[in-house]
Amino acid sequence: MRRHAVIVTALVGVATVFAGSPAHAGAPAGTPVTACGTVVTGDAYLAHDLSCGDGSAVTVSGNARLDLRGHTISGQGPTSSSQGVFFVEVGDAEVRNGRITGFYNGVYGSGSGTKTVRGVTVDGSANGVAAHGDMFETNTAVVRVDRSRIESNTTGISLGWFHRAEITRTEVVNNNWGADVAWQGSAVVSRSTFQDNAVGLLCSDNTTCEVTASTFTGHQEEGLFQYESDVQVSGSTFSHNGAGWGGAFGHTRITGSTFTSNTVGVRSGWSHALELERSTLRDNATGYTGEAEDTTLDSISQSKLVHNGDGLVSESTAIALRSVSAIANSGWGIYAPHATDLGGNRGSGNGNDPQCVGVVCGPTS
Incomplete structure (x- = not known):
């Protein structure tokens, strides 16, 4: 079975967006994200398209939510050591409503809690959505991919050593591996479409899958x-x-x-x-x-x-x-x-x- 290595590179000295910024009448809710390397710790939104290099374009930390507002986060291609959106720390976090393209990992999840990708197109990456825990510790993360389109990646969704993966109402199209769920986790797939991949869904190595x-x-x-x-x-x-x-x-x-x-x-x-x-x-x-x-x-x-x-x-x-x-x-x-x-x-x-x-x-x- 082919496996794809997951490279996680954290940027040092990145800009930080803190929760609790006051909302102004008529302004979008949350804090605008305007630069690559931003760390989001509360509600935030992408103010415009971003084109980023190596590292993590946007880090979503703890109980934070990032609304892409229909914009695109672009990287330099699937061979770079980069993440489009990088979930870190304990908490329930979400990215939604936009496109992420051209990274090693379009979205990468770590830590524990529920990490949600909702209404996002992820394409042109080595791994569209990836999340891998540690075989030496108990991992309680839930990775949820909902109403999204995962397209033209080497591996569309790559999940391992995670407690639970949920794939709902999602299109997984034209990847090499559509979704690869492995190593002691569980996956629930419902109302989703796997189309024109080399292999649609792979459940392997002591995983429990429900489709x-x-x-x-x-x-x-x-x-x-x-x-x-x-x-x-x-x-x-x-x-x-x-x-x-x-x-x-x-x-x-x-x-x-x-x-x-x-x-x-x-x-x-x-x-x-x-x-x-x-x-x-x-x-x-x-x-x-x-x-x-x-x-x-x-x-x-x-x-x-x-x-x-x-x-x-x-x-x-x-x-x-x-x-x-x-x-x-x-x-x-x-x-x-x-x-x-x-x-x-x-x-x-x-x-x-x-x-x-x-x-x-x-x-x-």
Whole structure:
């Protein structure tokens, strides 16, 4: 797995904006930020576009909020050792309403508390939004990315050693890694879109990820890839990916989701326990495939395989099928010669006979 180093450079002797500046009638709330290297400790707003060099363009400290007011903070490119917005210290802090582009880290979070990125476009950086704790201490930070667009970065969202990441109503588009969540944390993804990244969402290395009502489309490799983690997916859509979902060495439960027009809808790898329930795999080159020699159980139930090339193909002895319908696939409907048959499976209109291998299939209604 590719990892991207996070370089945190703090400027010494930066200008400081203190909380509590009096508001004047008709003036915007908070204190104006007008120069690179400013430290914000209360409510503040960006007075105009900023173009900055190395270091942190704006540092947001403690319980502070920075409103970009539709303006842009620009850096010198993704190879520089720089942060567009740098969250520090204990507290609940926020940056909102604007654009951050051309930094090593567009937004970097440290310390503890809730760090929120809301209504921000972050692009052209090595890491769009990054936050990494310390493996030797307990980290209680929450990193929240809400109603934002994370686009054309090497890694869109990179989170590690953090207690919790929340990605809501956010578009993660045209990055190499869309979001990379790793190392002992947890992530909740809801109502978000991952599109045209090499890999959409990677959950790895003892992370817990929960994905609901989200869309994964147009990825060269996996829309969602799980490695050595626990993943829950519900009510989500995977389309036009190399693989909609793929995983190894962990556990994934997928319910009420749809996989359409992928090269492989669901690809289960080594030592991985998959529960696929009440889902539809339609118009994929292959609906489901698993490792032939894997001994970790995959359970597929109450799901439909429709109009794929092959519906389900697995040589594994560790697969159990219950109430699976294979309908009008051009090749195999169900080919799982070593499967455990839990009953209720059906098949009809598939290109290969018998309609089902390894389980008994009745006709579809």
